[in-house]
Amino acid sequence: MPRVLELFAKRGLVPDRFFAQADGHNRDGLTLDIQVTAFQRRVYEELLRIPTGETRSYAEIAEAIGQPSASRAVGNACATNPVALAIPCHRVLRNNGTLGGYAWGIERKQALISAERRAARRAG
Numbered sequence: 001m002p003r004v005l006e007l008f009a010k011r012g013l014v015p016d017r018f019f020a021q022a023d024g025h026n027r028d029g030l031t032l033d034i035q036v037t038a039f040q041r042r043v044y045e046e047l048l049r050i051p052t053g054e055t056r057s058y059a060e061i062a063e064a065i066g067q068p069s070a071s072r073a074v075g076n077a078c079a080t081n082p083v084a085l086a087i088p089c090h091r092v093l094r095n096n097g098t099l100g101g102y103a104w105g106i107e108r109k110q111a112l113i114s115a116e117r118r119a120a121r122r123a124g
Helices: 003-010 038-047 058-064 071-079 106-123
Strands: none
Touching (some): 038 058
């Protein structure tokens, strides 16, 4: 587990079992079997494409999945994400660049984004 994620897990910010890599893609064999709609699946697949250390807006996600008027629906999909750390909904911001909501609290969302940005800078 990358050091930054170990620190998060030790501080109780995130359950360590969800983390194997910080890139949001390969979860070291974590197989997800979740029941979601076709729309949610498209949103979640797009979330997995957001590189570590980067963010996107709800509108950018909606555009990327071919439904540019579906920003609110993207927000709802993020809000109902059953595996919020395996599918990085914390990387999605309001269209004006502010954090917006997060099921685990805004402080954790900010902490995750900040830690991922630091990790990406160190790796890059």
